[in-house]
Ligand SMILES: NC(=O)C1=CN([C@@H]2O[C@H](COP(=O)(O)OP(=O)(O)OC[C@H]3O[C@@H](n4cnc5c(N)ncnc54)[C@H](OP(=O)(O)O)[C@@H]3O)[C@@H](O)[C@H]2O)[C@@H](O)CC1
């Protein structure tokens with residue numbers, strides 16, 4: 274009897290496993306089909322835009338932000354497609370007026386809200402972070418991805434952080450797995466469903482958690498998803514740069530302190546802080562042309578070939594958590610930018626740079642709007658309340 278029972282349990286476990294495997298395959302196929310449909314829609318919209326601009330008075334009108342393109346840029350793009358010029362090179366300074374041009378480019382990557390899509394298509398974002406000390410940071414990042422327009426946000430945190438994070442918001446899907454013995458396996462199950470990953474907000478520096486984060490990064494690279502690394506994730510990178518070095522869909526978002534740590538770890542010498550443009554370029558190159566966002570009075574964004582700067586007015590208020598808003602929303606922008614790039618919406622800009630500019634602008638605009646309402650008492654939660662209207666003002670007007 275016992276043997277029969279054992280056999281029965283084994284068979285039902287096997288059947289359950291088969292069911293989940295098939296279900297996962299079905300969902301993946303469905304995702305691929307819908308993503309291809311979405312890409313086709315974007316392409317159609319792009320062609321319609323060109324047809325309309327062709328109908329207007331000569332010289333042919335183009336969307337603001339698109340230039341006819343330098344010869345070198347043309348050679349990289351299909352004839353007739355709009356080309357975004359490369360504005361900056363090593364040592365060049367940025368111009369405030371250019372912000373508008375980049376904002377126009379970002380408008381083209383934002384997925385249209387149509388009734389043809391299903392839940393999940395506009396982004397399923399994973400956040401790796403959240404431990405006993407830090408529950409706010411992963412919440413800020415995850416809710417910011419949602420409020421920017423992603424459909425689902427998953428937080429992978431430690432057991433003792435999970436209940437706390439869940440209690441902040443019913444919108445988040447919270448997995449209390451980060452400190453479990455089979456953490457990597459548990460997270461890996463979800464990776465096929467995620468469009469991008471944000472590693473670091475509130476992760477802490479416990480060796481075991483960092484080891485798990487490292488393995489999850491490795492698995493995600495194999496799946497070719499955009500990976501944003503922030504906060505304690507950057508601590509991990511400064512200890513072991515090879516974890517993300519050379520991965521073209523990797524984006525690092527250091528504050529000045531984190532940047533200095535990374536720079537000195539890669540270059541083995543103290544950083545001379547008189548030329549931020551040069552330093553940020555050098556770090557990107559040393560990391561294998563990863564996109565690096567050095568946050569500060571101006572946000573400097575580079576992939577090692579040019580530096581763009583986001584200087585949209587924020588405010589003087591520097592409450593903690595603003596970087597989490599940035600990295601979480603960047604998770605969503607990175608998915609959209611890479612999808613738009615695959616669909617041929619733009620050619621001559623690195624999608625990660627476009628995404629980074631989007632997230633920096635949004636964060637700074639939220640800061641400005643929240644400060645207008647709350648002044649000195651502005652907190653990151655107040656900024657998050659502004660995401661909807663800031664997004665509309667920047668990208669939908
Ligand atoms: N509510 C929450 O749960 C939040 C949790 N968070 C989480 O906390 C974790 C640790 O992150 P972290 O940024 O505090 O750590 P770390 O890099 O060691 O910096 C520590 C020291 O560096 C300095 N410093 C910082 N910026 C600088 C600058 N621009 N320029 C110059 N110096 C600068 C400054 O030093 P000080 O001025 O005190 O000398 C600062 O005290 C991480 O998981 C993160 O996600 C946050 O997201 C916030 C909201």
Ligand SMILES: Nc1ncnc2c1ncn2[C@@H]1O[C@H](COP(=O)(O)OP(=O)(O)OP(=O)(O)O)[C@@H](O)[C@H]1O
Nearest residue numbers: 528568569570572587593594595596597599636637
């Ligand atoms: N001096 C400044 N002036 C204007 N904006 C700034 C300034 N410093 C930072 N910011 C903006 O604040 C946002 C977050 O940068 P910050 O340096 O606070 O990140 P962080 O320290 O990583 O944040 P967190 O508290 O989430 O860890 C960025 O969008 C950046 O543009």
